[in-house]
Amino acid sequence: MSAADGPLVVGVDSSTQSTKVLVVDVATGATVASGQAPHTVTSGAGRESDPEEWYRALREALAQCGDAARRASAVSVGGQQHGLVTLDAQGRPVRPALLWNDVRSAPQARRLVDELGGAKAWAERFGVVPAASFTVSKWAWLAEHEPEAARATAAVRLPHDYLTGRLTGEGTTDRGDASGTGWWASSTEAYDEEVLGRVGLDPALLPRVVAPGEVAGTVRARDGKLPFAEGTLVAAGTGDNAAAALGLGLLPGTPVLSLGTSGTVYAVSRNRPADPSGTVAGFADARGDWLPLACTLNCTLAVDRIAALLGLDREAVEAGGTATILPYLDGERTPNLPDASGLLTGLRHDTTGGQLLQAAYDGAVHALLGALDRVLDADADPAAPLLLIGGGARGTAWQETVRRLSGRAVQVPEAGELVALGAAAQAAGVLTGEDPGAVARRWDTARGPLLDPVERRDEATLERISGVLAGAGALLGSG
Numbered sequence: 001m002s003a004a005d006g007p008l009v010v011g012v013d014s015s016t017q018s019t020k021v022l023v024v025d026v027a028t029g030a031t032v033a034s035g036q037a038p039h040t041v042t043s044g045a046g047r048e049s050d051p052e053e054w055y056r057a058l059r060e061a062l063a064q065c066g067d068a069a070r071r072a073s074a075v076s077v078g079g080q081q082h083g084l085v086t087l088d089a090q091g092r093p094v095r096p097a098l099l100w101n102d103v104r105s106a107p108q109a110r111r112l113v114d115e116l117g118g119a120k121a122w123a124e125r126f127g128v129v130p131a132a133s134f135t136v137s138k139w140a141w142l143a144e145h146e147p148e149a150a151r152a153t154a155a156v157r158l159p160h161d162y163l164t165g166r167l168t169g170e171g172t173t174d175r176g177d178a179s180g181t182g183w184w185a186s187s188t189e190a191y192d193e194e195v196l197g198r199v200g201l202d203p204a205l206l207p208r209v210v211a212p213g214e215v216a217g218t219v220r221a222r223d224g225k226l227p228f229a230e231g232t233l234v235a236a237g238t239g240d241n242a243a244a245a246l247g248l249g250l251l252p253g254t255p256v257l258s259l260g261t262s263g264t265v266y267a268v269s270r271n272r273p274a275d276p277s278g279t280v281a282g283f284a285d286a287r288g289d290w291l292p293l294a295c296t297l298n299c300t301l302a303v304d305r306i307a308a309l310l311g312l313d314r315e316a317v318e319a320g321g322t323a324t325i326l327p328y329l330d331g332e333r334t335p336n337l338p339d340a341s342g343l344l345t346g347l348r349h350d351t352t353g354g355q356l357l358q359a360a361y362d363g364a365v366h367a368l369l370g371a372l373d374r375v376l377d378a379d380a381d382p383a384a385p386l387l388l389i390g391g392g393a394r395g396t397a398w399q400e401t402v403r404r405l406s407g408r409a410v411q412v413p414e415a416g417e418l419v420a421l422g423a424a425a426q427a428a429g430v431l432t433g434e435d436p437g438a439v440a441r442r443w444d445t446a447r448g449p450l451l452d453p454v455e456r457r458d459e460a461t462l463e464r465i466s467g468v469l470a471g472a473g474a475l476l477g478s479g
């Protein structure tokens, strides 16, 4: 933390496990204060969180920033993508939010794909093929299972829209987060009335899509519990992956691997993506380009859970052995196996606990690397380092697994909170008129150690995992 040279901005990351807040000096990019507060996520069949708790966590994290937050001139919120927030006429949640990793909506997703012309038609029109994660599938689930809650809903929001609305009192979103709903068509860059009609959602319930660089509103301190002065600028905000892309000042050709509750792999592209296999979601970014992205449901939490079951520290991995783990503890999205559970095979008398733990890391990274080339444009430089971010990027076992299985150079930015930093860059952009990507590059946010590529990628392990996956169809719920 350092003294500030310029005006201050606040960047917020409201992600699955917690809210993180940074107060950043616009002139230098230095973090002058930070805060963090946890969220509660239900376990069991679904994954739900109370949006009011996100707001309490935001206030708590801001309070930890002390006077610095009170001096901020602009604020922006990055949030976990896809979550369905349903509000009543008073703006209060009708029920807890259905989160991106809640797979109960898988049957509704499959039905929507069939009803609107199949996967290819969806990819071409919407950029995405609905999976359980997408908001449209969640609304269809709600309408079917809790029709009273659907009827009581006066406004539908994404997590970052909800928090932005608590700041401004207005219903807004941005193209980045809207592109993960399944009711925003990437081909027209607008809400799609046909799909909304199909799931019985009135377009009037949806937020206004704020254009890149436009202000969402200003702080209205209606409850007096926020540190911001009334009139503080509020930027559009965006989904957490699009915010991290801003935070890295990402340019086309550089891939990002994010290791958090979700694992994601993505790149910025000037070309609108349309992958009919559904592996790569053709999201919009927050600046006017595109963000082809693949996402897994099982990343750091799944590997930490397996370490806990083995009674091992998360770094206690050992090389060798023949074990394969598909760590699909929450079902899986990439590959699209919402009904799957974790699978262990190849166990021998001499298999060690450390080898099992390494197999869990390998299984978590395998699916992400399988999509790596598909998120990059054909002319991307294969020597460009992979940027490794998210909580897991701090771990040596994660870093070494990615190096060994990708064969690429890996760069680990020193800045830990790239989603919050991206939101801060967006807030700085509305203050100074700069492009947020250029702000992040000026702040040199991607700076960090560069780990050389390994001599030879570990193809044998990747092939073994692919083989297990191909042969385990019925066990994984796809047979």
Ligand SMILES: Nc1ncnc2c1ncn2[C@@H]1O[C@H](COP(=O)(O)OP(=O)(O)O)[C@@H](O)[C@H]1O
Pocket (backbone or CB within 6 Å): 015, 016, 017, 018, 259, 260, 261, 262, 300, 301, 304, 314, 390, 391, 392, 393, 394, 395, 396, 398
């Ligand atoms: N030093 C570390 N080494 C490995 N993993 C870590 C480390 N610190 C945090 N993590 C992992 O980071 C995860 C949280 O990452 P984060 O990106 O903040 O998640 P999310 O954005 O989904 O809330 C935790 O599940 C934890 O396993």
Ligand SMILES: O=C(CO)[C@@H](O)[C@H](O)COP(=O)(O)O
Pocket (backbone or CB within 6 Å): 015, 016, 017, 079, 080, 081, 082, 100, 133, 180, 239, 240, 241, 260, 261, 262, 263, 264, 293, 295
């Ligand atoms: O669903 C996706 C991306 O499509 C996830 O990446 C969510 O956006 C949640 O992110 P984290 O909380 O794991 O950062």
